[in-house]
Amino acid sequence: xxxxxxxxxxxxxxxxxxxxxxxxxxxxxxxxxxxxxxxxxxxxxxxxxxxxxxxxxxxxxxxxxxxxxxxxxxxxxxxxxxxxxxxxxxxxxxxxxxxxxxxxxxxxxxxxxxxxxxxxxxxxxxxxxxxxxxxxxxxxxxxxxxxxxxxxxxxxxxxxxxxxxxxxxxxxxxxxxxxxxxxxxxxxxxxxxxxxxxxxxxxxxxxxxxxxxxxxxxxxxxxxxxxxxxxxxxxxxxxxxxxxxxxxxxxxxxxxxxxxxxxxxxxxxxxxxxxxxx
Ligand SMILES: C[S@@+](CC[C@H](N)C(=O)[O-])C[C@H]1O[C@@H](n2cnc3c(N)ncnc32)[C@H](O)[C@@H]1O
Numbered sequence: 246x247x248x249x250x251x252x253x254x255x256x257x258x259x260x261x262x263x264x265x266x267x268x269x270x271x272x273x274x275x276x277x278x279x280x281x282x283x284x285x286x287x288x289x290x291x292x293x294x295x296x297x298x299x300x301x302x303x304x305x306x307x308x309x310x311x312x313x314x315x316x317x318x319x320x321x322x323x324x325x326x327x328x329x330x331x332x333x334x335x336x337x338x339x340x341x342x343x344x345x346x347x348x349x350x351x352x353x354x355x356x357x358x359x360x361x362x363x364x365x366x367x368x369x370x371x372x373x374x375x376x377x378x379x380x381x382x383x384x385x386x387x388x389x390x391x392x393x394x395x396x397x398x399x400x401x402x403x404x405x406x407x408x409x410x411x412x413x414x415x416x417x418x419x420x421x422x423x424x425x426x427x428x429x430x431x432x433x434x435x436x437x438x439x440x441x442x443x444x445x446x447x448x449x450x451x452x453x454x455x456x457x458x459x460x461x462x463x464x465x466x467x468x469x470x471x472x473x474x475x476x477x478x479x480x481x482x483x484x485x486x487x488x489x490x491x492x493x494x495x496x497x498x499x500x501x502x503x504x505x506x507x508x509x510x511x512x513x514x515x516x517x518x519x520x521x522x523x
Contacts, residue, residue, distance in 0.1 A: 259489045279334040292493040293324065293413060294331045296439035300410030301341040303435055306512035311342035312410030312435065313403040317394060317425045318443075319349035320372035322379035324413065329386040344407045345387035348394050348425070349374055354417060355393060361419035361457040366450070372417075395424040403433045411439035414459060422462035429500045430472065436505035440498040463498075 246254065255262055264285075271277075271287035279288070280298065288294045297314055304312045314332070319325050325347045332343035353373040380389065390397045394416065403409040409431055416422050429438055444451075444459045455464045466472065502508065 260491060278338070280338055286491070288331070290324065290327045290331075292441045292496060293328055294334075295497065296411040296413065296441050297328065297331050297335050297343065298338075300435060300439045301335045301339045301343065303437060303512060304408070304410055305339050305341050307435070307507050307510060309341065309408060309435075311344060311407035313344045313346060313407045314411050314413075315409065315428065316345070316347045316413040316415065317398075317428070318372075318413075318415035318417065318421075319347040319379070319389065320353075320374060320415075322347070322374065322382065324415065325379075325387050326382055328413070329383065332386070342407070344404060346390060346401075347387055348390050348397055348401075350393055351376055351391040355421070357418060357420050359418075359420045361461050362421075363418065363444075363451065363458050367417055393424075394421055398425050398428050401428075401431075403431055405433060409434040409438060411441075413441045413443070415441075415443040417444055417458070419458050419461045422459045423465065426462055426466045429466075434502055434505070436502050436508040436510075438500040438502070440500055441493075442496050442498060446492065446495050 255265060258265070268285070268287040271282055271285070272289065275282060275287075282288050283291060283294050283298055300312055300314065314328060316325050316328060325345065328343075328345055332345060335341060335343055351374050353370045354367055356369040376389070376391070383389070390401060409428070412428060414422060414425065416425055429440075442459050442463065444453065445463065447453045451458075453460060455461060
């Protein structure tokens, strides 16, 4: 982008320029707690960190020592490596261990025939993985499950000691997301699973709606009355005063397992009496 265009872009965003500059600085020179930098979105991929942190907080409240976090669609592995960094921060802050699992074909986007798979945006074979290079960088911090998610997801179960706590959906295609969404219905999960959907919104040339791509898969998943819905009302702009809405806020979802035996346990630390003031 030309310098002048870059300036126009930055100077007119809903997030003040000062905030964007400070965030950049905080990435280079991190001060304060990681949790505060997360609330200020001054960490890499705040959407990933947000899901991880709040899933771990829920797990801690329920007495779990570990959770499983899944990335669906790994490609080169930048997202999974970012999750590794966030996981070590969450371990330090909350004492909850994070088991990371990345699902991917290894060979990029599969060839599919469904017209809702956005072939006009991504051709088959996009986002191939260099498995050797990625495994070297991961150095055992995350497990890679390679193969088509239509086969790997049904075969997989979260480990007994680490219920599934959050899922990053980044498979791009309607069919792949449809095949992967039942991961939320596994037996060993937290009562509420934090989810991020990368392609539920996008650039104008993607022309996304709820009837194609990830959005269509989510809509169909939610149509089934046997399942609890995936929906957001929890993004930072709702929670913290003075935080302007940012694009990633629209991509945060939560799956509620209403039938979970621990669903009703109160985890709130707030004061629950409103005494008459003098
Ligand atoms: C956009 S890339 C993921 C990018 C990654 N999450 C990141 O942030 O760096 C999408 C990935 O989904 C994978 N994928 C899509 N459909 C799949 C399927 N049916 N089974 C396995 N992997 C699939 C592709 O291999 C591709 O690497």
